[in-house]
Amino acid sequence: MNAPLKDRAEAADTLTGGPRPRRAPRGVRGGAPLPLLLPALLALAFLVLPLVALLIRAPWRSMPDLLTSSEVWQALRLSLVCATAATAVCLVLGVPLAWLLARVEFPGRGLVRALVTLPLVLPPVVGGVALLMALGRNGVVGKSLDAWFGITLPFTTAGVVVAEAFVAMPFLVISVEGTLRAADPRYEEAATTLGASRFTAFRRVTLPLIAPGIAAGAVLAWARALGEFGATITFAGNFPGRTQTMPLAVYLALQNDPESAIALSLVLLAVSIAVLAGLRDRWMTAS
Amino acid sequence: MTHTEKNAVDLATPTGDGLDSRLVVERGSFRLDVALTAAPGDVVALLGPNGAGKTTALRALAGLVPLSGGHLRLDGAQLDRTPPESRPVGVVFQDYLLFPHLTALDNVAFGPRCHGATKAQARAQAAVWLERMGLAAHAGAKPRRLSGGQAQRVALARALATNPRLLLLDEPLAALDARTRLDIRAQLRRHLADFEAVAVLVTHDPLDAMVLADHLVVIEDGHIVQEGTPAHIARHPRTDYIAHLVGLNLYRGEAEGHTVRLDGGAGITTEEDLTGPVFVAFPPSAVTVHRARPTGASARNLWRCEVAGMETHSDQIRVALTGDLPLTADLTTIAAAELDLRAGATVWATVKATQTHAYPA
Numbered sequence: 001m002n003a004p005l006k007d008r009a010e011a012a013d014t015l016t017g018g019p020r021p022r023r024a025p026r027g028v029r030g031g032a033p034l035p036l037l038l039p040a041l042l043a044l045a046f047l048v049l050p051l052v053a054l055l056i057r058a059p060w061r062s063m064p065d066l067l068t069s070s071e072v073w074q075a076l077r078l079s080l081v082c083a084t085a086a087t088a089v090c091l092v093l094g095v096p097l098a099w100l101l102a103r104v105e106f107p108g109r110g111l112v113r114a115l116v117t118l119p120l121v122l123p124p125v126v127g128g129v130a131l132l133m134a135l136g137r138n139g140v141v142g143k144s145l146d147a148w149f150g151i152t153l154p155f156t157t158a159g160v161v162v163a164e165a166f167v168a169m170p171f172l173v174i175s176v177e178g179t180l181r182a183a184d185p186r187y188e189e190a191a192t193t194l195g196a197s198r199f200t201a202f203r204r205v206t207l208p209l210i211a212p213g214i215a216a217g218a219v220l221a222w223a224r225a226l227g228e229f230g231a232t233i234t235f236a237g238n239f240p241g242r243t244q245t246m247p248l249a250v251y252l253a254l255q256n257d258p259e260s261a262i263a264l265s266l267v268l269l270a271v272s273i274a275v276l277a278g279l280r281d282r283w284m285t286a287s
Numbered sequence: 288m289t290h291t292e293k294n295a296v297d298l299a300t301p302t303g304d305g306l307d308s309r310l311v312v313e314r315g316s317f318r319l320d321v322a323l324t325a326a327p328g329d330v331v332a333l334l335g336p337n338g339a340g341k342t343t344a345l346r347a348l349a350g351l352v353p354l355s356g357g358h359l360r361l362d363g364a365q366l367d368r369t370p371p372e373s374r375p376v377g378v379v380f381q382d383y384l385l386f387p388h389l390t391a392l393d394n395v396a397f398g399p400r401c402h403g404a405t406k407a408q409a410r411a412q413a414a415v416w417l418e419r420m421g422l423a424a425h426a427g428a429k430p431r432r433l434s435g436g437q438a439q440r441v442a443l444a445r446a447l448a449t450n451p452r453l454l455l456l457d458e459p460l461a462a463l464d465a466r467t468r469l470d471i472r473a474q475l476r477r478h479l480a481d482f483e484a485v486a487v488l489v490t491h492d493p494l495d496a497m498v499l500a501d502h503l504v505v506i507e508d509g510h511i512v513q514e515g516t517p518a519h520i521a522r523h524p525r526t527d528y529i530a531h532l533v534g535l536n537l538y539r540g541e542a543e544g545h546t547v548r549l550d551g552g553a554g555i556t557t558e559e560d561l562t563g564p565v566f567v568a569f570p571p572s573a574v575t576v577h578r579a580r581p582t583g584a585s586a587r588n589l590w591r592c593e594v595a596g597m598e599t600h601s602d603q604i605r606v607a608l609t610g611d612l613p614l615t616a617d618l619t620t621i622a623a624a625e626l627d628l629r630a631g632a633t634v635w636a637t638v639k640a641t642q643t644h645a646y647p648a
Contacts, residue, residue, distance in 0.1 A: 189351050190384040192371040195401035208388040
């Protein structure tokens with residue numbers, strides 16, 4: 001019954017000169033004006049060309065050897081461990097901070113939010129110097145850490161984690177805070193009327209509700225931590241096996257062994273693409 | 288105009304059981320000040336227009352909004368400063384707020400779990416409640432897979448599962464479509480009748496209020512304007528809002544024998560013989576509309592009016608009239624057609640004195 005009707009509709013379409021649009025046309029139809037089209041294509045080429053060049057110049061033949069060399073593995077392993085540890089630090093400290101910013105009214109909240117966002121725009125090297133001033137052997141806090149507990153952070157693997165967490169935390173906080181703001185606070189109210197303390201309400205109701213936002217924030221923070229260079233080299237130095245992460249290894253390799261620098265870059269590129277793919281539901285659907 | 292019908296109030300029992308409260312909440316220029324008392328087993332409905340403060344009163348009872356003044360006692364215990372999680376109060380929220388990540392069973396088990404039950408105990412209790420609501424088959428369903436009526440019953444089960452001494456329901460039927468509403472209203476009535484503690488429900492639907500509650504409290508602009516049994520309020524409305532709800536024309540004036548002089552100047556002849564400030568009420572069906580001034584009319588209540596608007600009301604047409612006396616009249620479709628009524632037309636309205644009802648203000 002349906003099929004003949006559909007056929008007839010299509011026949012009518014051909015009579016009236018082509019099918020009617022099935023859905024609203026997206027964007028501008030017809031030719032885009034040249035003054036817009038040209039810079040747009042140029043921008044696209046500008047963004048894509050370097051990545052293509054990386055693929056073209058990649059020493060594909062020697063790739064297996066390069067990637068299995070012990071230095072590369074060392075750097076890769078250190079990077080993964082440190083980025084993951086930094087993400088864990090961001091989660092443990094950042095989620096409560098995001099909750100505070102989203103749910104509690106307190107004086108100076110706007111200022112606190114600005115301070116949280118600052119590392120986003122701060123040059124990472126400056127972040128590294130600032131960390132040295134705070135947590136360095138003679139730093140404001142670092143002096144006491146060293147004297148009382150014998151803890152030294154600069155130029156250690158723990159220092160790498162600290163530097164990466166410093167730079168990555170804002171990504172997590174902002175992502176989680178946004179999700180919290182979008183979540184209905186009345187669920188927490190409903191939980192309290194059922195006898196849940198505010199913390200229980202957070203743990204059993206809010207946390208599961210905002211889990212997707214936390215996951216996205218964590219992936220974002222992890223990716224940022226993985227690529228961290230400036231703060232890490234300033235605060236933790238560049239010691240192979242201890243503080244030399246992938247980006248540092250790439251930079252160093254570029255001086256004397258460009259081929260392995262390209263190989264390492266490709267690994268990081270692959271990781272980035274994987275992260276983007278993991279977040280595509282969250283971001284790409286908007287396009 | 289806070290007025291209490293002393294004969295109709297269910298005062299809390301002398302032992303202090305039930306609800307005894309005066310809720311004062313100040314928020315900017317809005318001030319809520321209502322006294323609510325109820326004995327165990329009572330169902331009280333807070334009725335009022337949007338923005339009257341009904342939901343604020345409910346939230347104050349739940350502890351979600353702090354009291355600016357007054358007091359709150361439940362079964363003799365002072366609750367003014369008690370945080371919401373420590374109050375023996377259950378709430379059914381307007382859009383239920385079932386936790387979307389938990390099954391129906393775990394939603395209901397949430398309360399008992401917070402009150403110290405083990406996971407297994409809480410689930411067993413929850414299963415009993417779902418069974419009682421006729422929802423045993425949906426225990427494993429997430430809220431998004433429940434129909435509106437099912438979600439409402441899960442919300443009710445969740446609120447009751449903590450054995451509250453005060454059950455609060457915020458517009459419990461508002462989110463349902465008309466057909467489900469009828470069913471659920473009847474079921475809710477049964478569950479409320481079984482509930483042995485105090486239940487307070489908020490609604491803007493007079494029918495819900497009259498069916499579900501045995502005591503009505505009408506709130507307008509943060510204050511109680513009238514309270515009493517549904518039947519009493521329907522017969523003796525004290526404000527335009529209530530009169531409109533129950534479908535009556537309502538006026539306030541000074542009575543002198545059988546004549547009531549209204550504030551606006553018009554007069555109404557009534558059956559009752561009263562003196563002093565009174566209300567006069569009559570239903571729209573008591574109004575007769577004429578195109579020409581009736582001669583030798585037996586009705587002594589005759590007013591010149593203008594048609595302000597008309598709307599179809601099932602098989603009747605409800606006509607809004609302005610002029611000597613603003614009133615609404617119900618006409619049959621045929622009568623309206625014969626009168627050739629349209630907006631702006633001048634008409635004469637009559638009401639028999641025997642159809643009016645006057646009572647002291």
